[in-house]
Amino acid sequence: MSRRWRLAVAWTAAAWLLAACAGTPGRVAATDTATAPDPERDAAALFARALLAQDAGDDAASTALLREVITLTPDRAAPHTNLGILLRRAGRVDDAVMEYETAIRLDPADAAAYHNLGLIYRSRGAFADAERAYARALELRPTQADTHYNLGILYELYLNRPQDALVHYRAVVTLGSPDADTIAGWIRTLERRAAQDDDSRRDPGGDRGGTPG
Numbered sequence: 001m002s003r004r005w006r007l008a009v010a011w012t013a014a015a016w017l018l019a020a021c022a023g024t025p026g027r028v029a030a031t032d033t034a035t036a037p038d039p040e041r042d043a044a045a046l047f048a049r050a051l052l053a054q055d056a057g058d059d060a061a062s063t064a065l066l067r068e069v070i071t072l073t074p075d076r077a078a079p080h081t082n083l084g085i086l087l088r089r090a091g092r093v094d095d096a097v098m099e100y101e102t103a104i105r106l107d108p109a110d111a112a113a114y115h116n117l118g119l120i121y122r123s124r125g126a127f128a129d130a131e132r133a134y135a136r137a138l139e140l141r142p143t144q145a146d147t148h149y150n151l152g153i154l155y156e157l158y159l160n161r162p163q164d165a166l167v168h169y170r171a172v173v174t175l176g177s178p179d180a181d182t183i184a185g186w187i188r189t190l191e192r193r194a195a196q197d198d199d200s201r202r203d204p205g206g207d208r209g210g211t212p213g
Contacts, residue, residue: 043072047079059086077107084116093120111141118150127158145175149183162190 050065063086069079084099097120103113118133134151137144152168155161169187173180 039072043069043076043079046072050079050082054082054086059089062086075106077103077110077113080106081110081113081116084113088116088120093123096120109140111137111144111147114140115144115147115150118147118154122150122154122158127154130154131159143175145172145177148172148175149177149179152183156186156190162194166190166194 046065046069050062050069053059053062053065063083066079066083066086069076070083073079080099080103084096084103087093087099088096097117100113100117100120103110104117107113114133114137118130118137121127121130121133131151131154134147134154137147138151141147148168148171152165152172155168156165166187169183169190172183173187177183
């Protein structure tokens, strides 16, 4: 599949996000009952169900569950990030941006929100903004192969910066992406192109077999 038409998958690490949503469990005091309300615990259970629905392709159910999670724990970033992914998939891009921005306000270290903002900026042609969003995501989570992948595409296909693209494609291969073999082919193509450009700069006239008579 051509990388020019490949859909970039918005990544989420379910266990990481669930941990962020669930918080740190505390011990139950002797006077507490098993049925005492616990918004954090209830939100964590709902969030887990939302992720399962999202993975199953039931976006409507996942969206409803995420909104419940946000009501119970409005200070958690992860549900906003996941809700943004679903809204973007539904074509509600402006609403998705609002959710990502909310996630970042609640948790400035939410690399997933920056990554997904980068996807939207690139789709809108805001390439400088996309670059900044991807770069920030990598500052926060430097081993995220999907972000390296998307930043490499941005540099190669949109910003005409093949050397920068090579840096990120190589990172994808090093990190062991499932697409590593395909991307290794892109790397070889870019390296050959770079070598040809170097040859052209060294011999701008080229070897034409003598001067025309």
